[in-house]
Structures are given as C-alpha cells and as structure tokens.
Amino acid sequence: MSTHALYPAAAAAMLAGLLMGCDKSHPPGAPPSLPAVSLQTQRIEAKSRVATEEVVGTVRAKLRSVIEAKVSGKIEKLLVAPGQKVRQGELLARIEAREVQARLDQALAVRQQAESDLKRAGLLLDQKILAQSEYDSAQSKFRVADGAVMEGETMLSYTQVTAPFDGVITRKLSDRGDLAVPGKALLEMEDSTTLRLEADVPEAVVGKLNLGDKLPVRMAALEAELEGVISEISPAADPNSRTFLVKLDLPATTGFRAGQFGRVAMPIGETSAVRVPASAVIQRGQMELVFIVNDSDSKARLRIVKAGKRLGSEVELVSGVSAGERIVVERVSELKDGQPVK
Numbered sequence: 001m002s003t004h005a006l007y008p009a010a011a012a013a014m015l016a017g018l019l020m021g022c023d024k025s026h027p028p029g030a031p032p033s034l035p036a037v038s039l040q041t042q043r044i045e046a047k048s049r050v051a052t053e054e055v056v057g058t059v060r061a062k063l064r065s066v067i068e069a070k071v072s073g074k075i076e077k078l079l080v081a082p083g084q085k086v087r088q089g090e091l092l093a094r095i096e097a098r099e100v101q102a103r104l105d106q107a108l109a110v111r112q113q114a115e116s117d118l119k120r121a122g123l124l125l126d127q128k129i130l131a132q133s134e135y136d137s138a139q140s141k142f143r144v145a146d147g148a149v150m151e152g153e154t155m156l157s158y159t160q161v162t163a164p165f166d167g168v169i170t171r172k173l174s175d176r177g178d179l180a181v182p183g184k185a186l187l188e189m190e191d192s193t194t195l196r197l198e199a200d201v202p203e204a205v206v207g208k209l210n211l212g213d214k215l216p217v218r219m220a221a222l223e224a225e226l227e228g229v230i231s232e233i234s235p236a237a238d239p240n241s242r243t244f245l246v247k248l249d250l251p252a253t254t255g256f257r258a259g260q261f262g263r264v265a266m267p268i269g270e271t272s273a274v275r276v277p278a279s280a281v282i283q284r285g286q287m288e289l290v291f292i293v294n295d296s297d298s299k300a301r302l303r304i305v306k307a308g309k310r311l312g313s314e315v316e317l318v319s320g321v322s323a324g325e326r327i328v329v330e331r332v333s334e335l336k337d338g339q340p341v342k
Contacts, residue, residue, distance in 0.1 A: 036340035039300075040330045041293050046323040048272045049311065052265035057199030059219075059260045061190035062249065063165060069095055069180035070158040078176050080187065086163040092187060095180050097159040104152030111145035118142045167191040190258060195250045197228055197262050200243035205266045209233060209246060217248065218263045221256040228264060273308065273316045280329045281307055281315055290321065291328040293341050300328055302337040 073095040080092050121138040124130035171188040180186060197217055201209070209230055217228040228248030237244050248264060256262075282289040288307045291300040305320030321327065328335060335341075 034339040038342040041326045050267045051271040054263045055199045057197040061258045062194040063191035066185045067187040072181045090163045093161040095159040107148040107152045114142040114145040197248045201246045206244040275314045277329045278315045293326040
C-alpha cells in the first residue's frame with residue numbers, strides 16, 4: 001500500500017479516536033447529550049491578497065567611501081584602525097609633504113616680490129612716471145604669483161587626509177611607510193546608521209515595482225518585520241543573471257549590520273483564498289482542526305483542514321472548508337464534536 005493511501009486512513013483513525021474521547025460518560029451506542037453553548041461564529045469568506053515572492057538581499061551601508069590620497073608621498077602617520085568611529089573632518093592620515101612645502105615656499109617668495117613690484121609700480125603711476133601698460137603687467141604678475149600660492153596651499157592641504165562624513169572605518173588598505181599615490185585606496189569607511197537592502201530581482205517581478213513602494217523585509221537577526229522603501233531600481237539587467245538590482249532604504253533600527261542578509265517580499269500579482277481567524281484553528285499533533293456549525297441543526301462538527309500562510313491575526317485554509325460555511329472563532333478547545341451552539 002502506498003504512503004498516500006496510508007495518510008488519510010491514519011488521519012481518519014486519529015480523528016475517530018479524538019471524537020470517541022470527547023465524551024466517555026455515555027455507554028457505547030447511546031447518543032451523547034451535550035449542553036448547548038453560546039459561542040461566536042462567523043461566515044467563511046474568500047479574501048484576495050497580493051501574492052508575493054521572497055527575494056534574498058544583502059544589507060549594505062547607504063553611504064560608503066573609499067579614501068584615497070590626492071598627492072603622491074610616503075604615509076607619515078595612519079591614525080585610525082578598522083572598527084574605529086570617526087567624525088567628519090577628523091584627521092585619518094598624514095602624507096609626507098616636503099616637496100609640496102618647498103613649492104609653496106617658492107610660490108610665497110615669488111608673490112612677495114610681485115607684491116613689492118606692484119606697490120612700486122602704483123607709486124610711479126601716480127607720479128605719471130610709469131605707463132599704464134607697465135602697471136597692468138606688474139598687476140598680472142602679482143595675480144599669477146597669488147594663484148601659485150593658492151595652488152600650493154591646496155596641495156599642502158591634500159597631505160592631510162580627513163574623513164568625508166561621520167562613520168566607521170571598515171578596512172585599512174595601507175600602513176605607515178607605504179607610498180600613497182592618487183587612485184590607490186588607503187582606507188574604506190561607511191555610515192552604519194543609514195542602511196539599505198540590495199537585492200537582485202528577476203525580470204518578471206521588477207516590472208511591478210515603483211520608486212517609493214513600501215515592501216516588508218524580514219531580517220534573520222530580528223524577530224520583527226521591517227518596512228523597506230524602494231529608493232533605486234537599476235534600469236538595465238545584469239547580463240549574466242538577467243536580474244535587476246533594487247535598493248530599499250531601511251529604517252534606523254539596531255540589531256543588524258552591513259553584510260547581513262534579509263528577505264524582501266516582492267509583489268507578483270493577486271490571489272484569492274479562504275481566510276479565518278487564527279483562534280479558530282486547533283493544532284492536534286500534525287493535524288489542524290476547526291469546528292463548523294451546520295445551519296440545519298446548529299451543531300459544531302469537527303473537521304480536518306490544511307492551513308497555509310498566516311497573515312497577521314488570520315490564517316489561510318488551503319483545504320477542508322468552503323466559503324459561506326459558519327466557523328467557530330472562540331473557545332474552540334472547550335467544544336466537543338456534535339455539541340449544539342447558540
């Protein structure tokens with residue numbers, strides 16, 4: 001005999017045993033006399049809901065930065081380590097600046113000389129000894145020298161590597177004594193207070209999403225469900241996986257970090273199913289039971305059902321009942337099969 005044939009027989013036997021054990025005070029063959037009870041019942045309805053498909057995503061920081069040097073030179077000091085919190089503008093590293101300082105000193109000397117020449121040319125112009133064109137030439141030389149000083153001061157400021165925002169250092173890619181060059185990463189940092197979930201969404205699902213949509217997100221590290229807001233939808237699919245990158249902003253909640261994974265429920269359409277209050281379903285081992293009240297005799301009859309997805313305080317019943325039937329929704333554990341219900 002197959003396993004499929006054994007299960008209904010076993011379920012029927014268990015149900016029969018349950019029913020026989022409901023009232024043992026009557027002798028075999030005598031009809032049980034059960035008192036009528038006043039209980040709340042309701043009509044079973046088929047309700048529609050949005051069908052969803054869970055997509056796995058990874059939590060990442062919304063604000064991330066790779067810290068690089070803007071000038072070449074040996075790293076003189078590296079003042080931070082991975083895991084350290086830093087504030088915007090805080091000094092992270094210092095690069096040796098002898099050559100930059102030398103060029104700045106030279107530019108300052110040239111500007112000082114150009115400034116003296118300009119003052120002298122102004123006096124001579126007032127005495128009508130110097131032509132206007134010669135004064136304009138001295139003025140131009142001073143502006144060029146002043147621009148060279150500003151450039152030197154800017155380059156010198158680049159030797160002080162500072163944090164672009166408040167955050168946490170996540171990686172250290174260089175150390176003291178290493179050569180820093182533009183384009184070579186020194187550090188990586190991120191803002192751990194603003195996180196988002198990044199998920200690769202199939203082509204069939206992404207067409208049903210819009211910027212600003214709010215979707216439920218479940219994190220393995222949290223018991224509660226979060227609400228993610230779609231902030232970015234990639235306009236092009238990944239050529240290898242044929243999926244679209246979707247990013248959802250997450251609320252500021254403690255308990256999870258960048259790098260962890262989560263699941264987001266993506267809408268794929270609408271479905272209709274029978275839903276009843278979760279309080280109406282009795283769990284007996286592997287069986288799920290409900291009490292249905294017949295309109296003909298107003299008696300509660302025990303029935304085996306199969307429960308599906310739970311939605312808040314309600315649960316879907318996949319099989320065992322039909323829309324329009326009356327179901328007991330309270331104190332079901334006190335009822336016996338065949339008991340009259342008011």
